[in-house]
Amino acid sequence: xxxxxxxxxxxxxxxxxxxxxxxxxxxxxxxxxxxxxxxxxxxxxxxxxxxxxxxxxxxxxxxxxxxxxxxxxxxxxxxxxxxxxxxxxxxxxxxxxxxxxxxxxxxxxxxxxxxxxxxxxxxxxxxxxxxxxxxxxxxxxxxxxxxxxxxxxxxxxxxxxxxxxxxxxxxxxxxxxxxxxxxxxxxxxxxxxxxxxxxxxxxxxxxxxxxxxxxxxxxxxxxxxxxxxxxxxxxxxxxxxxxxxxxxxxxxxxxxxxxxxxxxxxxxxxxxxxxxxxxxxxxxxxxxxxxxxxxxxxxxxxxxxxxxxxxxxxxxxxxxxxxxxxxxxxxxxxxxxxxxxxxxxxxxxx
Ligand code: NAD
Ligand code: IPM
Ligand code: MN
Numbered sequence: 001x002x003x004x005x006x007x008x009x010x011x012x013x014x015x016x017x018x019x020x021x022x023x024x025x026x027x028x029x030x031x032x033x034x035x036x037x038x039x040x041x042x043x044x045x046x047x048x049x050x051x052x053x054x055x056x057x058x059x060x061x062x063x064x065x066x067x068x069x070x071x072x073x074x075x076x077x078x079x080x081x082x083x084x085x086x087x088x089x090x091x092x093x094x095x096x097x098x099x100x101x102x103x104x105x106x107x108x109x110x111x112x113x114x115x116x117x118x119x120x121x122x123x124x125x126x127x128x129x130x131x132x133x134x135x136x137x138x139x140x141x142x143x144x145x146x147x148x149x150x151x152x153x154x155x156x157x158x159x160x161x162x163x164x165x166x167x168x169x170x171x172x173x174x175x176x177x178x179x180x181x182x183x184x185x186x187x188x189x190x191x192x193x194x195x196x197x198x199x200x201x202x203x204x205x206x207x208x209x210x211x212x213x214x215x216x217x218x219x220x221x222x223x224x225x226x227x228x229x230x231x232x233x234x235x236x237x238x239x240x241x242x243x244x245x246x247x248x249x250x251x252x253x254x255x256x257x258x259x260x261x262x263x264x265x266x267x268x269x270x271x272x273x274x275x276x277x278x279x280x281x282x283x284x285x286x287x288x289x290x291x292x293x294x295x296x297x298x299x300x301x302x303x304x305x306x307x308x309x310x311x312x313x314x315x316x317x318x319x320x321x322x323x324x325x326x327x328x329x330x331x332x333x334x335x336x337x338x339x340x341x342x343x344x345x346x347x348x349x350x
Contacts, residue, residue, distance in 0.1 A: 003031045003307055006061040006272075008083065011040045012281025013291035013339075014067020017253075020293035020343030021065060021300040024319075027350050028304070028312045034061065038083045040071030049082035055090040058272065063303045066276040067296065072283060081133075087274055088126050093259035094157065095164050096124035096238060098278060099302070100225075100245035100255070103324045107250030107333055110222065117226035118248045121168065124238020125161040126259055128152045131235045153189045153234070158196045164262060165232035166204045174229040176208045180217040180237060193234070217241060221248065242278050246295075250333045252279040253292025256299040258306060275303040289338035292330040294320055297346060319349035 007022060009015035025031045036057075038050050051057070058064055064087070069080035087093070102108050102118035110117070135149035162179065169177050179197045183190035194211075201209040212220065214237045220227065221244050233241065246255035255278035261271040277295030285291050297320060305313035328345035329335035337345065 001030075003062045003304075003309075004060075005031050005033050005303070006058055006064045007033050007035045008038050008064065008066045008069075009035065010038070010067040010069045010083075010281065011071045012068060012283045012286040013279075014039075014069070014281055016286070016289065016291050016339045017277060017293040017296035018065065018067040020339060020346070021296040023343055023347060024297050024316055024350065025065075025300050025304075027347055028315060030309070030312070038079065039069065040074045040079055043079040044073060049079040050086070054083075055087065058087060058274075059091065061272050062307060063272045064274040065296075065300060065303060066274055068277065068279065068281040070281040070283075084276075085131055088259050089131075091259075091261065091271055091274070092127060093261050093271070093274060094125065094127045094160055095260040095262060096126035096235075096257060097168075097260055097302075098122040098124060098238070098242040098245060098255065098257045100242070100248060102249050103254070103321050104250075107254070107324070109247060109250070110225070113225070117224075120225070120228040120245075121230050122238055122242050122245060123161055123165040123168065123230065123232040124242065125157060125233070125235045126238075127235075128154060128157045129235030151186070151189050151234075151236075153192045155192065155196065158193055159200070162193075162196050162200045162232055165230050166200055166207060169207050169230045170204065174207075176210065176227075176229045177204075178210045178212055178217070178228055178231050180212050180214045180231060180233040180241070182214050182237075184213055190234075214241070218244065221245070246278050251292065253277070253295050253330065253332050254298075255279065255295050256302050258299065258302045260306060273303065273306055275299040275306075289340055290330060290332075291339050292332050293339050293343050294324070294329070294333075294346075297343075315350060316346075319346045322346075322349045 009018040099121050102115045105114045130151045132152045138146040181190040181193040246252035258275045260273040301313040301316040323345040330342045
């Protein structure tokens with residue numbers, strides 16, 4: 001069955017890395033790609049971030065592939081809020097799955113660490129936390145200004161992401177799940193994480209459940225990442241630790257992600273997932289053919305895997321690994337190739 005994929009290249013390096021991802025998808029075949037122009041350019045030109053029926057349009061696809069959104073000409077990030085954060089919430093893509101896997105020992109920035117030390121999954125809650133946009137500014141621009149931004153944690157929201165992390169561990173034969181919060185300082189909101197984690201833990205006696213405060217997690221990710229198999233945390237902390245995860249893989253350009261509602265798999269429900277590299281639009285790199293396309297390409301592989309095309313996903317991952325191990329990559333990860341040529345190196349291995 002041909003998959004219908006919405007493609008949102010977005011801003012900055014987004015279009016350059018997505019072009020390589022769509023070349024790879026076209027090569028493996030079985031996809032029908034529908035580009036959507038939503039970006040800073042589009043917003044500045046039309047005044048529209050996405051059309052009124054934009055989320056319904058997205059719902060009509062099997063999946064969404066996104067580059068990145070963010071542009072200095074849109075300082076309030078309005079279009080990214082609507083297109084990126086809006087889609088996560090409107091399509092209820094409550095799981096942000098961010099695998100952290102080192103593809104070659106030479107890429108790890110940590111001394112004496114190998115592929116065996118960097119191989120874990122982060123589950124970032126993706127629909128609440130500080131991202132709900134509850135708050136406001138009082139007397140803005142004056143010496144009396146007050147700025148409030150609330151963090152929202154709901155039982156439903158915390159419960160479903162924590163359960164998902166345990167289910168993932170069980171399904172993949174993993175033995176350890178670590179939940180990270182800041183319940184020593186955020187004694188209201190994160191007490192809910194503590195409660196849910198304690199409850200869910202009881203149901204998975206064969207999985208070792210550990211808790212770390214987020215500051216300690218950040219430290220251990222650098223000091224001893226090998227201890228982690230599955231990490232689950234809130235929206236903001238998940239955002240931050242997965243940039244650290246990107247660095248552990250050799251750089252942000254290597255990191256892939258999927259925004260998923262667990263009914264995303266075909267046959268289980270109509271909700272498309274949105275797949276995107278972890279990195280942003282990196283304005284200083286845009287238009288120079290230097291951006292690493294691997295995060296985008298691995299996100300496309302993750303998309304295929306989620307849609308039941310695991311064999312094609314493996315093929316892409318093997319081609320990426322081959323290119324990485326041969327050093328046929330962009331400069332950020334020690335190679336000498338441009339974005340397009342790094343895409344060629346992967347395509348020729350497919
Ligand atoms: P960024 O991820 O865009 O870039 C940070 C740095 O990481 C870059 O300067 C570069 O050194 C490196 N980098 C990132 N991607 C790379 C790649 N593919 N190849 C090589 N090097 C790469 O983060 P930022 O500079 O903080 O944000 C820039 C804009 O992107 C902002 O507007 C931000 O809001 C937005 N953003 C969007 C997304 C998204 O759409 N999902 C994610 C993160 C940031
Ligand atoms: C990400 C990004 C976004 C986020 C920004 C662009 C709002 O950093 O997807 O990791 O914070 O979720
Ligand atoms: Mn981020």
